[in-house]
Structures are given as structure tokens and as C-alpha cells.
Amino acid sequence: MAQRKHLDDFLRVRIIGRLECGRTQLEVSEELGIAQSVISRLWQRFQDDGNVSRCYSTGRPRVTTPNEDRYLAVTAKRNRRSTASDLSRQLSSATGTTVSRQTVYRRLGHIGLYARRPVRCVPLTATHCRLRLAWSREHALWTPQQWSCVMFSDESRFSLQSDSRRTFIWRAPGTRYHQENTIEQHRYGGAGWLVWGGIILGSRTETCMFRV
Numbered sequence: 686m687a688q689r690k691h692l693d694d695f696l697r698v699r700i701i702g703r704l705e706c707g708r709t710q711l712e713v714s715e716e717l718g719i720a721q722s723v724i725s726r727l728w729q730r731f732q733d734d735g736n737v738s739r740c741y742s743t744g745r746p747r748v749t750t751p752n753e754d755r756y757l758a759v760t761a762k763r764n765r766r767s768t769a770s771d772l773s774r775q776l777s778s779a780t781g782t783t784v785s786r787q788t789v790y791r792r793l794g795h796i797g798l799y800a801r802r803p804v805r806c807v808p809l810t811a812t813h814c815r816l817r818l819a820w821s822r823e824h825a826l827w828t829p830q831q832w833s834c835v836m837f838s839d840e841s842r843f844s845l846q847s848d849s850r851r852t853f854i855w856r857a858p859g860t861r862y863h864q865e866n867t868i869e870q871h872r873y874g875g876a877g878w879l880v881w882g883g884i885i886l887g888s889r890t891e892t893c894m895f896r897v
Contacts, residue, residue: 692719692723692727694738696717696719697727697738699717700713700717700719700724700727700728701727701728701731703716704724704728710724710725710728748782748784748788749776749782749784749788749792750782753776753780753782754792754795754796756776756779756780757772757776757789757792757793758792758793758796758798760772760775760776761793761798761855762798762855765803765854765855765856765865765866766852766853766854767855768853769786769787769789769790769800770786772789772793773785773786773788773789776789793855797857797858798855798856798857799855799856799857799858800853800854800855801853801854801855801856801861802852802853802854803852803853803854803856803866803867803868804861804862804866804867804868805867805868806867806868852868854866854868
């Protein structure tokens with residue numbers, strides 16, 4: 686059975702030559718082992734424009750223009766918590782171009798922006814930092830014997846509100862800890878204190894507490 690395959694220019698010329706000599710497409714197909722549908726399309730094209738060389742397609746045209754790609758990038762950087770669907774809707778509203786979520790991901794990925802979970806941190810003030818530094822300096826010269834009497838308790842968190850931690854932001858690789866890519870830890874409905882590193886020193890308990 687004839688197999689369909691790509692033809693080089695020399696073979697295309699041979700096919701056209703045989704057809705011009707009066708051979709039928711079926712005869713040429715059986716002689717050269719090429720599907721008749723391939724020969725039929727080649728012959729039709731030759732009759733239309735006189736060309737037998739293979740046309741190479743550049744692929745599907747891009748849906749967005751370079752200006753629209755820049756619009757997506759600027760919008761994502763201005764509001765890093767925007768979802769791909771949000772950006773798609775904003776682009777459609779601003780330019781009239783409708784794209785899918787996957788297209789948004791690809792366009793932003795080309796410039797190095799990816800959807801990642803933001804870093805969550807406790808919002809410490811200058812006073813908190815000063816107290817932490819003072820505590821560290823106070824215990825910096827402790828001996829192993831002194832630290833052997835210390836037991837660090839686990840940090841506990843109590844939340845009265847849901848926190849799925851499924852928020853994503855758009856950021857470039859290597860910028861995880863940049864200020865614009867961090868989110869302050871949830872304040873949990875106004876609970877005034879966060880227990881951080883409670884420790885038991887011999888017969889007494891010392892707890893570092895920082896107001897949030």
C-alpha cells in the first residue's frame with residue numbers, strides 16, 4: 686500500500702514530469718510508492734501557481750501583539766496578586782483581544798514572571814528588632830552547660846479565621862524575599878500577641894513575645 690511521506694524537490698519534479706507526459710495519478714502513485722492524495726495535491730498546486738517546492742509554514746500566528754504582551758507584564762507587576770483570569774479580562778477590556786489563561790501564563794513566562802506563593806513574615810517593628818538583638822547579645826556567651834538546662838517549646842498558632850495559603854503572586858526567579866513579594870502574616874482577628882520561641886530556663890520560664 687502506498688505510504689504518505691514528505692517529498693524532496695527532485696521527486697516532485699519527477700511526479701509532475703510523469704503527469705505532464707499523460708500518466709495517471711494512480712499509475713504514478715503505484716510506480717513511486719506515494720499516496721495518490723499527495724500526488725493530487727501536488728498536481729493541483731502546480732496547476733494553480735506553477736510551483737512544486739514545499740511551502741514551510743511559520744506556525745499559528747500569535748494572538749497578542751508585542752504591545753499587548755507589555756500590557757500584561759506591566760499589569761501583573763502593578764498588581765502581583767492578579768490571577769491569570771483577571772489579567773485576561775483586563776486585557777480584553779483594554780484592547781478587545783481575548784486570550785486564555787494558558788496564553789497569559791506563557792506570555793508572562795517569556796519575560797520571567799511566574800505564579801508563586803508569596804513569603805509570609807511577621808511584621809516586626811524597630812522595637813521588636815531591638816529587643817530581639819538585646820536578648821541575643823545577653824545570651825551570646827552562654828556555655829553549653831547553661832544551654833543544657835534550656836528547653837525550647839514549640840511555637841503554637843491559633844487562628845479564628847480560615848487561611849488556605851493559596852494566594853499566588855507574579856514574581857521573577859531569585860526575588861522571593863524582595864519586599865514587594867512578601868505578605869505580612871495574618872493578624873488573626875486582632876489577637877494582640879504572638880508567642881515566639883518560648884523557652885524554659887532551669888526552674889523559670891522565659892517567653893519572647895512580640896506584639897503584632
